Amino acid sequence: MNAVLDRAALARCQATTLRAESCALVLLGTGGVGGAFLKLLSTPAANALRLVGVADSKRQLVAATGLSRDGLSERLAVQGVQRDNSALLAALDAAAAPIKVVIDATANIDLAAQHPEWLAHGIHVVTANKALAGGNLAGWQTLQAVRTPDSEYGDTATVGAGLPVLFMVRRLRACGDGLLGLQGVFSGSLSWLFNQYDGSRPFSERLHEARRLGYTEPDPRLDLSGEDVARKLLILARTAGWALDRDSIQVENLVPGPLRTLQRAAFLARAEQLDAPLARRQAQAQTHGAVLRYLACADGPCRARVGLVEVPASHPAAHLQGSDNLFMLRTQRYSRQPLVIQGPGAGPEVTAQALLGDVLALS
Numbered sequence: 001m002n003a004v005l006d007r008a009a010l011a012r013c014q015a016t017t018l019r020a021e022s023c024a025l026v027l028l029g030t031g032g033v034g035g036a037f038l039k040l041l042s043t044p045a046a047n048a049l050r051l052v053g054v055a056d057s058k059r060q061l062v063a064a065t066g067l068s069r070d071g072l073s074e075r076l077a078v079q080g081v082q083r084d085n086s087a088l089l090a091a092l093d094a095a096a097a098p099i100k101v102v103i104d105a106t107a108n109i110d111l112a113a114q115h116p117e118w119l120a121h122g123i124h125v126v127t128a129n130k131a132l133a134g135g136n137l138a139g140w141q142t143l144q145a146v147r148t149p150d151s152e153y154g155d156t157a158t159v160g161a162g163l164p165v166l167f168m169v170r171r172l173r174a175c176g177d178g179l180l181g182l183q184g185v186f187s188g189s190l191s192w193l194f195n196q197y198d199g200s201r202p203f204s205e206r207l208h209e210a211r212r213l214g215y216t217e218p219d220p221r222l223d224l225s226g227e228d229v230a231r232k233l234l235i236l237a238r239t240a241g242w243a244l245d246r247d248s249i250q251v252e253n254l255v256p257g258p259l260r261t262l263q264r265a266a267f268l269a270r271a272e273q274l275d276a277p278l279a280r281r282q283a284q285a286q287t288h289g290a291v292l293r294y295l296a297c298a299d300g301p302c303r304a305r306v307g308l309v310e311v312p313a314s315h316p317a318a319h320l321q322g323s324d325n326l327f328m329l330r331t332q333r334y335s336r337q338p339l340v341i342q343g344p345g346a347g348p349e350v351t352a353q354a355l356l357g358d359v360l361a362l363s
């Protein structure tokens, strides 16, 4: 009986070892999302993955045989060597695993520009970085041209963090269900801000609070400019088959012109300049029995807008909680009532889980 058990245990162990050989990873970015991904790598769900490289903007650690996951962020800070992408890619090759993956948990434009090159070399890319897919149309088209089953592009985390938004859009499209329009709240930070803001306290106070709680980017102008929302709208619309370009989106920047070029600290010190215009909009909305929400809307490949909108109390966006995202998809078969996906649309843990899910889907 013991021998049988031992053989079964040995077989399980061999299976685990074999599976552990099957997927080698490089992780770029160890901030909020990358750090949460490193924690997930220590859970049983990630047993089959071998991390061969990890990097932040200045340092990296590389070991084709696999990096121990204990205290990795601390080791990166102390033992990390100078950044060099070619050493990371060489480690992926040297690992000789059938599945090779680069995970991009940065917002770096130069790294995003390299996604097509990595895909063309048979490396899968799993990304939270929207800069390429949500950038100009030519970049998106290049990406589509080099995607193959041998080099997949895992982009779940780029829209709605861990929500299955792109998955659903692809599924509808595969079924021949064409997108007619989409609307929603695509930014966790703007969702939180306008779910809180009722005019009883100045907007800038809410903004400082959101920043303290980690709901905004370190420089909240990145959220308030609407550009992040526009990028998500582009990815979503393009995934649905619309050749939407940034020029076709009207974007409302909530930051007054004179504050846009200031250093971050100077902007934060003058953030109360946001208050008066937003207080006027809020008061106006209130007189209409409505609330303000920062919405993304598209009625077709040529007409899209992201900006502040008065929504009536009956609108689903009026009832969001915390940093919830809301995606309302109107398609040929969901034409009377939209298909709605709602839930937390930001946060390191759920975003890192979306990355892990895309990696696991490869194997």
Ligand SMILES: NC(=O)c1ccc[n+]([C@@H]2O[C@H](COP(=O)([O-])OP(=O)(O)OC[C@H]3O[C@@H](n4cnc5c(N)ncnc54)[C@H](OP(=O)(O)O)[C@@H]3O)[C@@H](O)[C@H]2O)c1
Binding pocket: 028, 029, 030, 031, 032, 033, 034, 055, 056, 057, 058, 105, 106, 107, 108, 111, 128, 129, 130, 157, 158, 161, 345, 346, 347, 348, 351
């Ligand atoms: N946070 C969320 O809830 C969320 C949700 C969905 C999507 N995202 C997206 O996920 C990405 C990461 O977000 P985050 O919140 O984790 O940002 P973050 O905390 O600012 O972390 C960014 C990380 O990227 C690293 N980095 C920058 N340039 C690099 C380079 N050339 N090579 C390697 N690493 C580099 C930074 O290193 P240094 O520390 O050395 O600068 C840092 O570790 C962004 O694209 C964001 O839009 C975030």
